[in-house]
Amino acid sequence: MNNTVHKPFFAWKHLNKLRWLSLATVFAMLILIPFLHVYQTFIAAHTYDLLSYSEKQIYDTMSAITSPFVSDPEEQLDALKGNTWSGTVGSLKLSDPLAVIGQIVGSRAFYWPFILTALIPVLFTVLLGRFFCGWICPATFLYELNSNLAILLRKSGLRIGNKRFDRRLKYLVLAIGLVVAVATGSVVFAAIYPPAVIGREIYYAIALGGFGSGVVYFLLTLLFDLLVSRRGFCRYLCPGGALYSLLGRFRLLRIKRIVEGCNDCAKCTAVCEFGLDPLHDQFGQECNNCTACISVCPTDAMTFYINPQDIARQGPGHLGRKYKQQKHEQGPDTSVDLTDGK
């Protein structure tokens, strides 16, 4: 028997920090872009002398931020517009696949210039799965912070909800949303999809002077996660999550457990925000490659691999008590049942 344990590439363990950086950057951009837009409007209107003190501060700050990069802000700042629902980065126009599906169904027409803006996100999802949910979604940033608050509240003795529902519920939400879009001709997802709601509300707050009702809706989803079900909205209700799960069902990049290095500590399963079970090789189409399980593993027994399907259950970890016990019972020369009895 080969006892060599293949250790994963050392950088995988730190990817979770990079993910937090990515989430924080996207969130910061959602705040910065409306300020840039306001600044651009001030420039176009030549109104500096008429601005209030706070508006002049915005003008001066944005001028300082952008001056190293652009010489003509009125024109060149058009290169950065929108939010995660639909936006422009340079000459690249990107849209959430949910926005495109909603538009197609709502208008019952194919508007190719818009459809093509979802091409890159779709390709990345097919390769990487629900990576948008783990690495980009601005709502994930706040929901994960909310999970951290739940830990503190539970430590303080408060009863925090951790109910589990059927994961297929979100596919029902997606289907209902599509039916309503067909019936009403409007993209209803934009009203309930947290990344769209957050992007819109931040824009309202900065450019139009106040939050709208969407922020109340989002605060309610935070309460739902806190009091009813941990990450409940993403797991059970998010229509975007449902769409990304479907698109990423046969994703190429997956996480797997290195059974030879696993000690069955179950920390990977415990930290999984989406309630998956990496200890028993249960990732499925819900995994968003967030790498939390990789970073928490004390024996470095989690790694990436390329395969369109998850590997079959591998049984107990070879460093764990259960495996050693089974091996001891069956004798040194016999092969051990690796199916974990399941």
Place this chain on the structure above:
Amino acid sequence: MKNSLTKNSLIKNSLMKQFYEKGLVKYAHLSKGKKENSKLAKLIYLLGFSFIVFFIPVADAHHVLGRPAYSLNEDSNTPPSMNIETQIGDYFVTAMVFPAFPKPKEAGRINLYATHTGTNQPLNADVRFTVRDDSWFSANIEQLGAQVLDDNVYRQGFMFFNRGDYIITASFVADGEHYSIDFPLRVGDPLPIGLLGIIVTFVLVLLAGVTIVQRKKLLRSKSRDEITTRSGSVSS
């Protein structure tokens, strides 16, 4: 003639020399230290320029498109406070609000242009303007007026008595279809922060603060927490 000129120039020169000796005139070509005087002149110019730049208050140019600030009323040629361009049904509608910064108890004006997208002809119908508070619990709608086409524009004047955010609704009937378009209007300076803003700020600070405080033991706490929950649910 020549003599008189020479005499005059002699008198002039002698006078200048006297002024120079008294320090009233810089007469560089009479001085031996030409370079020193040149430096002194530069220094004086520099000091004078610095004084003008740094100490004399410069009047702010309160101009928009060449007009002074005191004429920033609804009829001045200022940028609009809000410029909405949208297509609604068969019409392309542009709505502008003047002046650039509507204030309470000061007159303002809405300019609305509506053009048929097919024929490119301006709309010729009565346009009714109403206004309501842009707040959740206000259902009070007030009539601003009804306007007819005047030089391809529908002009509706207004005067608000209170600062706030309002929604203007322009509605008209064309080809048997009822059209209605809403656009926002802010009168006076915006509130620095509202109730929702306070709540959102509190939530964000709380979430970020909790994460920062627990950052080193977050994953450990999370795994312990989950394992405890699971074992609790199994035992129960």
